[in-house]
Amino acid sequence: MRVRENPHLCLKCLPKMREIMSRSKKHNEKLKKKKGQNQPYMSILFIVIVIAIFGAALYLIISKSASLEPVNKEAIKMTISMAGFEPNIIRAKAGQPVTINLINPDNSHHTDGGGVHNFMLTEGLASLMSGVDITVLPESQEVFTFTPAKPGEYHWYCDSCCGGKENPSMHGTLIVA
Ligand SMILES: [Cu+2]
8 A cells, every 4th residue: 555655665665565565476376376276176066066956857857757557457547747637538428437547657846736636527427426536646546436427528627736627738528428
């Protein structure tokens, strides 16, 4: 500070100033060296973070595509995931029981509904039945039977994710002849 304030230094001050400047130069070099020493650690840390992120993404992809074999081979095999029901149209005959093996391949990492889906059918059934409301937990399956009462077109839906009944992809149609 004093140096800048007074550019016309006396000869007495000159050696002192040189010493200060040299010290500051040495300090800067030291800092640079230290920074250089830290760089390999930073690169390793960066690589580790990148690997961790890719690993997590890969795990999510693999676990999502895990398919489950239906436990009941006689039943209608149906899948419910974030993409909707597959198939989303089934045909049945009035008075004849329909058995569905509903498979949920989604894992519990889904932020919406935690990977839980369900099958809700509240119309077209025999008066004795109050409706079908089956919940399928992540990466599991359920087998259930219902009997449509009379011919017509009825709709089922998933009530546990993505806005429930309002979600257009979480629907299915039951066509009863
Ligand atoms: Cu759902």
